Amino acid sequence: MTVRQTMMLLVALVLSMPGLIHSFNPLFSSRSLTHRDITERAVLRKTAEVCRDIAASKGLDFSLTIDNSLSVEMVQRACSSAGTSTSLLSTIKFVTSIATMYLSNAMVDIEFAPSAEHHFDNETFQRGRDIITKGVSAVKASVRLENFFTGRWTLGQICHTLQDFYSHSNWVELGNKAPYSALIRPDQPLQNLAGPSTPTCRNCIGDNCTNNILPDVLQRGLLTSGYFNAISSTKPEGKCSHGGFLDQTSRKDPVGGINKDRFDSSHGFLHYDAADLAILATMELLEDIRLAAGDRNFTRLMGLSQSPVLCFVIDTTGSMGDDIAEVKRVSSDIIRRRRGTEQEPSEYILVPFNDPDFGPLTRTANADIFIEHINRLTADGGGDAPEMALSGLQLALTAAPPFSEIFLFTDAPAKDVYLKSTVTALIESTKSKVNFMLTSFFFGRRRRRTPQGVAPRAMSRSDVQVYQDLAQASGGQAIQVTKSELSLVTNIIEDSSVSAVVTVFQATRNPGSPDNFTFTVDGLLRNVTVYITGASPLTFSLTSSTGVSQDSSQSSGPLASFTKTGNLHHLSLNADNQTGLWQISISSNNPYSVKVTGQSSVNFIYNLVEELEGAHGDFSLKEGRPLSGGNTSILITVTGSDTVKVTEVTLFDSSGLTEVNGSLQSLGSGNFLVTFSGVPAGEFVLILKGEDSSSTSKSTSSTFQRQASTQIKTTSISVTTQANNTNIEPGTTISIPFTVSTTTGGVIDDSGTGTFTVRVSNDRSYASTSPTSVTILAGSGGKANGTVTLTAPSSAASGTDVTLTIEAENAAATDINYAVLRFSVATKVTDVNPPVCEVVSTSGTCASSSSLCASSQWEFIANLTDGINGTGIESVTIRQGNGTLNISTAVGSGGENITAVAYIATCCSQTVELTAVDSAGNVGTCVGKAATSSRGHTLNISTILWISVLFSVPWEVKENKWESLSHVKDCSFFSGFLSAIAPCTQTFSSGGGGLDVVEMPKAQLKLQPLEAAE
Known part of the structure; x- marks a missing residue:
């Protein structure tokens, strides 16, 4: 047995032991707050804040109270431009996006269970912070390229690590009431860390661990976290343990633990304090991403849209001229009628294909760009050869958001039929519908030639069957018409592209x-x-x-x-x-x-989940298809109403002969866990039934029914992966171990044997290696292992996503299962410092009276730099203020690039806050305020300088360097080096207790040697 196989076996052993979870529960808990609760509350609160700010900038009312009681419907309604209108409200995309984040969050407990740094165990603060900051950079890069699904998945994972800090460290015990901002700021030092030989805990008294952290640690403000190991009790002498049944270190002096994962944990008396801080910390992280992405892209990342995407996959060979013309007409008509309304598509996706090419992918929220790319399409070449239809569809499925509806136009068979199982796997994974508009059919004796002089290409029954099978698997349709009839059936596109x-x-x-x-x-x-x-x-x-x-x-x-x-x-x-x-x-x-x-408005989403072995009975996202003969668990979230009651969830097979009723458990807030026992082999659809208690009219039925479109197919093959990273650097290769198992009755058959064909595909055509087959031998426990490698080219742009599909098929080609993994290409970030603002001048004086504010103006001028080794300032935007911004660039005396900004506004808007983002996604802010006069006398302030913690500006005097102002506790800090204390004004406090903003006259600022300040 190899070293890697031994480690995989140990991980499997750990995962099978009771009490696996050593973090906030991933998804469900009756009394404690879970990662799902924390993530959802933070997303709802931050999204509401963004919508509030957008409304304020437009002079609109925003009356929603922002707290932990928010629901998806409340936030979606408040953020909708319809406000309190009676229009249908679709929250399906918002709910799906939040679910992606908390399911990804929960997966960290599976994929990175033994990793101390992913949970801030064992005092791994620097490595844990690196995971967060690298992940944040990857999220920002994904958003920049509009790869929102991958951005959400990565965001969910780093939120897990960030949230665990507040449960696994003693940050709460130290009396902190705000998040530790340095965890998301790689330019700031991690301070007051307990040294590797510093004792931090003493024995708990029985089950009472209330006072087990050493008083000296608390008095000195030293930061520590509990040690955790499920196999060995070894830990440094005197160190705190995580605690709990699985933690073997908690049985060694000092015994006990300090985690706050649940209310009944070692420090469970602080569970809700830790969870509240984790919510605030997640909001702080989301705010940083918002500033880098901008409000519009941030709301797209959160999935805050009611309308679906408009997605076309189009054959561009010579006989397709009529089809392309119809796609142009339909697209233009939809955009013309819906632009500027809530029914305008949230995103546009276009994938052309022919032979031997497919792509490139066009994905944009800009309708004009989409129309421009469609208008470039021409029908040319192709002859009678089959086309790369499934390659184009594969690209669309990985680009479109989950639950999308895709339309594929062709008059030719698929040349790449070998991708059928891969495309099916992606359909099931994304739960997207695919409609095929097939125009190779004619009903006369002769085929009508197109305006390009090319006759449509007839398809055989087997050719059509490929498209029909995929349509059936997705819940779409395979529509067969002549070229001349196409315009009569494209109303199905308009039917499906409206909201709700x-x-x-x-x-x-x-x-x-x-x-x-x-x-x-x-x-x-x-x-x-x-x-x-x-x-x-x-x-x-x-x-x-x-x-x-x-x-x-x-x-x-x-x-x-x-x-x-x-x-x-x-x-x-x-x-x-x-x-x-x-x-x-x-x-x-x-x-x-x-x-x-x-x-x-009433709809639902679902995700297959599997129970985690252990005392807590929690669940996590399941890879691939459910196992036939076993139990299948599905997490269902009902959207659109607080008054509906789910009464029945059933699996029907495609023939309608088999029905499996589920056991329903309400989890609150429209979430239900449904368990099906002994699901047989077959293809099933999920049907949900319930009652709407809001129906008061006797003529209105209170019973409703909804059905999932995508089929759920069972299998006797298990495919699991052990990806230890979700990011790939350009020019590097990652390895993904996988395991294929045979199962009987839903559990692994230890005595099973057999050879399985392995197929591996990715949507970017990146170089990849994999075995063509694996064999389960007698005595192997019913399992066979393999490894896939994936190489990102050095030219790959940071933020590119790549979807990898690993399939295993039995020797008889009658059964198949798969694993679908998404990776983000992320360039290694070396620029961790945010842009710096230097105020040049503030001119103009505004009267204190606002009655004549529109008749006076003021001007704010500043220079923004990203340093000589920085990646360069990418954008400067107005975050607060209603003036005009002019931007120019120059090169400074030291060779650094300078972005000069000039802001002019009337005295009705007397404060400006600018956001500067560099190419690495670091965010800096620059704030200016107009000088004001009272009773005709101008205040003796030539310039007001606001220094934000986001700048982390180092102060230098000769050979002495000053610490960042983010560490300043209050205005008294300046008594040692300011000639006048009076101008110093503490505006508000930062999360870590330091001074965030200091206001003082620039002309009066003097620095003294470091010793004077001390």
């Missing part, structure tokens, strides 16, 4: 057979639409809850109006129809699908 679209019911029959389907229309639904896809002959009849019927011979009737184009039947239910249980009967022996959608 929900799936009420969906089913397929392959092979086809006559069947009856029921679905519930509730009072929360609007614009109910039914789609039926299937080749002729196909007939149907629709029956309402009151027994009224309409069949397919009536294009317009008492229940709905419908159209038929190609293989698509499109039914729009009349607006005044009754709520209740409806039925649709379909008669066809050909394969077909039926789908019912509508618009509603």
Whole structure:
């Protein structure tokens, strides 16, 4: 056995032991606050603050009280430009984004369980801080390139480490009431660390650890954290332990621990104090990212948008001229009608493909850029060869946010069918829907040639089946029309690109057979639409809850109006129809699908989770597919209403013959844990039913039904990975060990054997190595190990994301499972110092009276520099103020680049705060204030200088260097080196107890030797 395999075995042993979790519980706890609670509260509060500031800048009211009682719906509503309007409110993207962050946060306890620095154990303060600051740089780089999903995933992981600091260290015991800002500031020193030989704890008295930290440590303000080891009791003499059942070091003197992970932990009496500080620290981290990203990109990172993305994957070969023209028309029409409204797409994605090329990917929030790229598309070449359709789709699936709807246009078969299982894995992982607009079909004896003189390319039944299988797996549709009919079916794009679209019911029959389907229309639904896809002959009849019927011979009737184009039947239910249980009967022996959608605020998201072994019974995100024959746990979050009650969650197989009912456990705030026992092999869809208690009208049904679009397929193969890093530096290679196991009844079969085909793919076409197969041998415990390598090219831009898919398929090619991993390319950051502001002048005087403020102006001039070795200032923006900013650049005498800013405003806005961001994402601020006059006399202040902690400006006098002003406790610090104390004004205190902002006349500032200050 190799050293790596031995370590992997030890990690597996640790993960199987009781009491695994040694941090705030990841997701669930009945009384204690979890990482999920902390992350969600911090995100909601910070997002609300950003929306409040945006509203203030526009002169709008913002009445929301910002505290820990905020809900997603409250923040989404307050941040919506509709305000208190009656328009439908969709919170699905916001909820999904927050879930991504807290699920990523929870995964740290699995992926980095033995890593002391990921949890601030063992006094690893410097290494823990490095994880945070490197991660923050990666998040900022991801946001810069609009890779928001990867940014959220990385953000969740670093939040775990940051939050653990307040539970695992003695920061709270030292009496601190604010976060330790140096943890997110690599330019600031970590101070008062207990030395490696400094004793920090004494024995607890039985189970009472209230006073086990040494008084000397508390009096001197020394920072320490508990030692933790699940295997060995070894720790430095006299050091504190983490504590808890799993921590073997807590049994060695000094016994006990200091963690505050839960209310019943060693220092559980401080649990809520630690959690509150962790919330504030997470908000401080989010604020730093906000300043670097800007308000708009920050709200996009948080997922604060009601409308979906508009995503097209388009074949650009010679016969596709009509299709491309239709995509241009539809896109322009949607953008024209929705620009500036809440229905405007939140993002635009375009991926062209042909043969042998696919891409490049265009992803933007700017509609004009999107239209520009679409207008560049031309139909050229291609001939009759199959195209790289699935490669283009793979790129779109990894670029689009989860739960997106993607439209692929082609008239040719897929050349890269070998990617079908990879694309299926990405569909299941992202829960995105894919609709295929297939235009190779013709109904005359001759194929009509396109304006480019190229005839459409006919596809065989097997060619079409590839697209139909992917559509069925995703909950999308494979629509088959002629070129001339395409414009008649693209209304499906408009139907799905509005906000708050929900799936009420969906089913397929392959092979086809006559069947009856029921679905519930509730009072929360609007614009109910039914789609039926299937080749002729196909007939149907629709029956309402009151027994009224309409069949397919009536294009317009008492229940709905419908159209038929190609293989698509499109039914729009009349607006005044009754709520209740409806039925649709379909008669066809050909394969077909039926789908019912509508618009509603009430929807849900789901994620497969698995139980962590141990005493705490918590859960974490599950990789790949659920195991057949075993228990399957799903975390469900219902969105859009505080008055709905979930009564039933069920798994149905695609044939409709098998039904598995779930055991429902409410977790509060619209979250439910659903457990399914003994799920058999097959393909299932998730259906949620409930009641809406807000329905008061007798004619309005209180019962509602929602269905997940993406199929859930079970497997008997387990694929797990052990990625020890989520970042890759350009030009470097990382290794990802993986394990393939056989299972029986949902557990690993220790006696299992077999050979499995291994396929590895990534969406960036980065160089990669992997075994083509692995073999589980007798006596191996039913497992086989392998390693994948992935190399990021040296030219890769920092912030690029790459999605890696590892698949394992059995020898009979009848079963498959996968693991999907996302990595961020992150350049090593050497510039850790923020831009520095030097105030040049403040001119103009404003009267103290505001009645005539608009008639007077003042000007603020400053120089911003990033140092001779800095990465350079990338942007300067106005964070506070309503004036005009002019920016110019120059080179200083020392060779440094200088960004000169001149700000002019009326006296109605007498304060300006500028934010400067360098290319490494470091943030500096520059604040100026107008001079004011009272009773006609001008104050004797030529310039007011505000020095922020964000600058960390070093003071120098001859050979002596002054500490950063962030360490100043109060104005008395200046008594040793200021000629006049009176001008010093403490404006507010920083989180660490230091002085954040000092206000003083620049002309009166004098520095004395260091000894004088001491």
